[in-house]
Amino acid sequence: MVLVIGGIASGKREYVKKYLGYTDEDMADAVLDDRPVVYNVQDIVFSGSVPDDVLLEKLLEKDVVICNEVGSGVVPAEKKERAAREAAGRLCVALAEKADKVVRLYCGIPLVIKGA
Amino acid sequence: MRTLVIGGAACGKSEYAEALAAVQPEPRYYIATMMPFSREDYLRIEKHRLQRAEKGxxxxxxxxxxxxxxxxxxxxxxxxxLGNLTANELFAEGGAGEDGAYDAVTSGVLALEAQCSELVVVTNDVFCDGVRYPLETQRYIDILARVNNTLAARFERTVELVCGIPLPVKS
Known part of the structure; x- marks a missing residue:
């Protein structure tokens, strides 16, 4: 599994298309189905619709997992938002640990931060 | 060696900083800055205590x-x-307040640095959510940014944690 992370509109999906050869049809927007790529994973976490451990397991079966980096802001005032942000961060740490490769997009430039 | 460890929420920066400090000479002091207000805070402190329980x-x-x-x-x-320390100096009773927070935090780190042979400082990246906050919060962000910049310039090493992966910013 390749984990692709980065800020909003940092070029994550473009990277997956250009360098990993997937098309828009291969990419699921915050839903878990048969498509090999899923993006906006932070939205799945925020919705709370899938238990954390089940989500991790399902995501590890994907070819590519794309998630926004959401932790680099002021601590949210709402408890629920704090917990969601924490959960998204922890999920990404767990995904990165198991991923063959982790790529961080920054200004459209891919930085491979794990694997080759 | 002085190391600044920075990252967003739940990026693995504490674990990394603890692992880094745990192999340095004893005695090893963990200076905790979080002022607990709620049950959530106490649970968080407990979680961190357990996490470093065996690390001396x-x-x-x-x-x-x-x-x-x-x-x-x-x-x-x-x-x-430093995220907590800066917030305490700015907002808490007994803190240095708006005019003194930056100096209180930076001079505090310098004083600490003078008393130890190895120093690891954890700080927070609160700068990248693209949200424009009320003035009070904006001041906090500005002061923390200045503290981070000062220490990153001063320290031998700065490491950013991303998804549990350490990325060298300065080494």
Whole structure:
């Protein structure tokens, strides 16, 4: 599994298309189905619709997992938002640990931060 | 060696900083800065305590006036974290307030640095959510950014944690 992370509109999906050869049809927007790529994973976490451990397991079966980096802001005032942000961060740490490769997009430039 | 460890929420920066400090000379002091207000805060403190339980740290709590902290012996210090310390100096009773917060935090770190042979400082990246906050919060962000920039310039090493992966910013 390749984990692709980065800020909003940092070029994550473009990277997956250009360098990993997937098309828009291969990419699921915050839903878990048969498509090999899923993006906006932070939205799945925020919705709370899938238990954390089940989500991790399902995501590890994907070819590519794309998630926004959401932790680099002021601590949210709402408890629920704090917990969601924490959960998204922890999920990404767990995904990165198991991923063959982790790529961080920054200004459209891919930085491979794990694997080759 | 002085190391600044930075990252967003739940990026693995504490674990990394603890692992880094845990192999440095004893005694190892863990300077905790979080002023607990709620059950959530106490649970968070407990979680961190358990996480570092076997790593041989002596915990010292310090919420403001870091400059006045005296380490019993020379060794290793892990300060966690500047996000809390800055908020305490700015907003808490007994804090240095708006005009003094930057100096209180930076001079506190310098005073700590003078008392140990190895120093690891954890700080927070609160700068990248693209949200424009009320003036009070904006001041906090500005001061923390200045503290981070000062220490990153001063320290030998700065490491950013991303998804549990350490990325060298300065080494």
């Amino acid at each position: 740290f002596i915990t010292m709590e310090r919420f403001t006036d870091l400059k006045g902290l005296v380490l019993p012996q020379r060794g290793t210090a892990l300060l966690e974290c």
